[in-house]
Structure formats: structure tokens, C-alpha cells
Amino acid sequence: MDQQPERKTRFNFSMLGVEGAMLALLTSAIAEFFLNDFFAAASDLTYFAKLGRIAAVFLTVFAIHRFASVSLATYRPAFKDAWWLSLVLAMTLLLIWAGRIITIGLVNYPGTVRLLGVIQTDALLFALPFATGALLLQAVLGLHYGLVFSAILTIIVGLYFPNASVAAPFVLVTTLVACLSLSRFRSRSAYVRAGMNVSLVAFPMALAASLVSGNLDSMTLVLSLCGALLSGILCAFIAAGVTPIIEYFGGYVTDMRLIEMATLDHPLLKELSIQAPGTWNHSMVIGMMVEGAAEAIGANPVLSRVSAYFHDIGKIKKPLYFVENQAGDDNRHDRLSPSMSALIIRSHVKEGLELAAKHKLPRPIADMIPQHHGTNRIEFFYDKACKEARENGEDSEEIDENLYRYPGPKPQTREAGLLMLADGIEAAARTLAEPTHDRIQGLVQKLINKVFSSGELDESDLTLRDLHLIAKSFTRVLTGIYHQRIAYAEPAEKTNEDSLTEAPAHGADASGNDKEREENKEDLKRLGL
Numbered sequence: 001m002d003q004q005p006e007r008k009t010r011f012n013f014s015m016l017g018v019e020g021a022m023l024a025l026l027t028s029a030i031a032e033f034f035l036n037d038f039f040a041a042a043s044d045l046t047y048f049a050k051l052g053r054i055a056a057v058f059l060t061v062f063a064i065h066r067f068a069s070v071s072l073a074t075y076r077p078a079f080k081d082a083w084w085l086s087l088v089l090a091m092t093l094l095l096i097w098a099g100r101i102i103t104i105g106l107v108n109y110p111g112t113v114r115l116l117g118v119i120q121t122d123a124l125l126f127a128l129p130f131a132t133g134a135l136l137l138q139a140v141l142g143l144h145y146g147l148v149f150s151a152i153l154t155i156i157v158g159l160y161f162p163n164a165s166v167a168a169p170f171v172l173v174t175t176l177v178a179c180l181s182l183s184r185f186r187s188r189s190a191y192v193r194a195g196m197n198v199s200l201v202a203f204p205m206a207l208a209a210s211l212v213s214g215n216l217d218s219m220t221l222v223l224s225l226c227g228a229l230l231s232g233i234l235c236a237f238i239a240a241g242v243t244p245i246i247e248y249f250g251g252y253v254t255d256m257r258l259i260e261m262a263t264l265d266h267p268l269l270k271e272l273s274i275q276a277p278g279t280w281n282h283s284m285v286i287g288m289m290v291e292g293a294a295e296a297i298g299a300n301p302v303l304s305r306v307s308a309y310f311h312d313i314g315k316i317k318k319p320l321y322f323v324e325n326q327a328g329d330d331n332r333h334d335r336l337s338p339s340m341s342a343l344i345i346r347s348h349v350k351e352g353l354e355l356a357a358k359h360k361l362p363r364p365i366a367d368m369i370p371q372h373h374g375t376n377r378i379e380f381f382y383d384k385a386c387k388e389a390r391e392n393g394e395d396s397e398e399i400d401e402n403l404y405r406y407p408g409p410k411p412q413t414r415e416a417g418l419l420m421l422a423d424g425i426e427a428a429a430r431t432l433a434e435p436t437h438d439r440i441q442g443l444v445q446k447l448i449n450k451v452f453s454s455g456e457l458d459e460s461d462l463t464l465r466d467l468h469l470i471a472k473s474f475t476r477v478l479t480g481i482y483h484q485r486i487a488y489a490e491p492a493e494k495t496n497e498d499s500l501t502e503a504p505a506h507g508a509d510a511s512g513n514d515k516e517r518e519e520n521k522e523d524l525k526r527l528g529l
Contacts, residue, residue, distance in 0.1 A: 019082035020065035026086040028057035034097040035160040075144040092133035099128040127227030131178035135239035146179035166209035195236025202228035253362040278324030289422040293473040297466040299414040307368040314352025338385035371416040373406040374456040417460030435482035
């Protein structure tokens, strides 16, 4: 299972050339279009020199893309991802182009000259929002896409800012800090914190640039430092406004949107709590389990928890055919054949996908609905069918096993693998008569080994180390939920109330005792007992 990521890399490697070529071509063309006239001596460059610069950017971007696709685990861009990465790079270059026009105009504006004196053209260079794209990509696609963006933009700025020796290091540092500052995207205020971090690192970088270039004129230095502080604020505000647009039109799901869905106000979750309360409770417990385990192995805890809430929404259609929603001894499967029961159980996956499409659930959450069952066999009804076949003198091996298997696919992500493990373990933990820590730990280890040996986790990228951490996390959560409780004695007030109704009345004292008992009951009612 540890070799699976390498196998995926070899399979996808040939396909990444198309996305890389598109990314490199668009980036090099847009960079030359926006930055040629503003950041280079365009009049001194021949046509072939410009063509050579475009070729240099193209080859550099393509090389960065191919290297990242092989060496970075989560950088596997589909065509759509490469397209949006190109658009974010184009938007950033457009912001640099527009910002450069504004800053040059402000510096050379007659009113500014009269007020502040002659100021160098590059005084407000570091006020440009270089790190905006890094914040966007970190929020939408993840850290490794932000890293690729940072490397590409650094090369472009270094090539088109030949007279600003510290510009390229400035871009590299601010974009990397922006990515790291937004690595835990749990609220809208995260943009503000990320912008402040960018400003804090941009300030000393601008000071270092002034020292290197020798621009120590007081007003130029002040404007350069103030511009560096302003750049982080601009990046935060622009990224916060553009992220929902990319999320909507690109079909992406950020952690912020997942957190909004985790408030339990979603219509599907409300209907689930009413129609299938047992399933709802089961989903809530699984949410706690997978969130802690995802934190332990470095997966996405927000996606794991929200997916757990929605993974069994298909049970809304026929809730009473699932044991967690059944009350008393009535079991509808007693009146059905094993194959029909298995068909009903399997159908909740299809019905869940239909509900997910109807309510437009994000694709990562909808994918969890079939993947958390994988291709597992519905053991109870399969064994029941085999038993009935043997009792009827038939060969149990002739039973079509596919009728008792979920359609799949197997879990494709670590979050889906977590959900598969938690789903089976939580259900089994409820059957423990005495849920001690040792029994829960043994149950968790047993079921994880069973799923692992079945091959259901082969495509999920979970490692043996991950499974060990998952087992520890599941044991801790389940022990806290199903721990043993002390059997408290019955309250004294309840005992007194019961004694008043037990002794029968005899003779002349019967009416007086009845009256006294009625008065005592009234007193108890007033006390709410």
C-alpha cells in the first residue's frame, strides 16, 4: 500500500505534459504582454530578444510544473486545475501591471512632487500585491499549488525586473509566507492574519532592498516601507473577495465552505435527524472519530468531518430497513429474502448520490458516499443466503456474490479510507456488552486489520503508520463515548413516592391515609418530582 503513490505517479506522468504545456504557454504569453512595456527597456529589445524571453519563461514554467508533478504528493493538476492556475497567474500579473501604472502615476504626479519632492520611480514597488495569487491557490487548491505559483512568479519577476535586484527574493518570501499563513483556513479572519504576516515579512525585505540599492533618501525609504506594509493588506482583501468567485465557477470546495456546511442547518441533515435519528447519531459520532484521526495523519479534518455527516443520507428513503433506526424487535428483513435485503441495503448508496446531486453537494463530499463502502461484501445477508442454501440442499458456492457487494469504487483518498474504517468500527463498538478500553482497542485493531487485508484501502494512499495513528485516535474517541458509568442509587424522593402507593388502606384509617397520600403527591408535583 505504501507503493501506491508511486504507481499513480507513473500512470499520470504522461498526461501531465498537456497541462504543463498549456500552463507554460499561457503564462509566458501573458507575462510578455503585461510586463514588457513596464519593466524592461522594450525599445532596446529586438523581436528575437523578446521571443527568447518568452521561450525562457515557457521552459522554466514547464520544468517547474513537471518537477512538482513528480516530487509533490498533492500536486496532480487536472486540466481544470492547470487552467485555473494559469488564470490566477494571469490575474496576478494584471494586478502587477495595473499597480505599476498607479504607483508610477502617483510618484510623478505634480501634486506629489510639490508635497514630497522628487521620489524615485521604484519607491512604491513593494506595495504591489504579489502574494495575492498565493493566498488564492492555498485556499482553493492547497499548499503545493501555492508553492508552484511562488516559484513561477519569482522567476517571472526576476526576469522582468532586471534593475530591482531584491524584487525576486521579495516575491519568493512573501508568497511562501502567504501560503504558510493560510494553511489552516478555518474562518474569514484567516485572510487578515495572513495579510498581516505578509506585511511583517515584507517590511524587513523592503528595508533590505533599500540598503542594497542605496536608496536611503528619507522620503523614498519611508514610502518603500509603508508600501511593503500596505501590500499584505491589499493581498488579503483581494484574495478574500476573489476566492468565492473561483470556488463557484471552478467548482472547488474550500475549508470555509465545508465549515459552513458543518453547522447542521443543511436541509439534508435536518431531514436525516427526523427520518433516521439513529443514522444521524451514528454520523455525528463518526464525524468526531474521523476528525481526530485526520488531524493525526495530516489529512483534511474538515472534509473528513463534513463527509461523515452526509455519508449515509441515502438511508432517508428507507430508514426502517437499517438496524440503527429500528425500534423494538420488529425487523422488516425477517420477511424478505437475503438477496432482496441486500438490494435494499445497497440501494442507499445510489439514493444518497441522487440526493447529493439534487441538493448540489460538493463533489468531494458526494464522492464519499460510494467510496466509504468500497466493494465490501454485505456479510450478514450473504451468510444468511449461504445458510438457507445449505438447508435446502443447494450448493452455497453457486450464490452470486456480486449481489451482496457494494458497487464501489474503493476509497480514493485518505479521507475516504478514514470514513470506511470509522463506519464499520463505530457500528461494531455499539455491540460491546462491556466497552472497556482494552476491548475497544482490540476491536479497533481487529477491524482495521480486516479492512486492510481485504485490499479495500489499496487506492487510498493510507500507510501502515497512518493506520497505527488512526487506531490510537479511534480508541481514544470511542473510549470517551462508550465508557462505563456508575450505577447511581435511586433518589430518596422517588423512593418515598413509591412507598406512599404500596401500603394498602385498612379499616377506619383508609380514608385518612388516602387523603394524606394525595396531599403528599400534590407536594411532589409542585416540586416537579
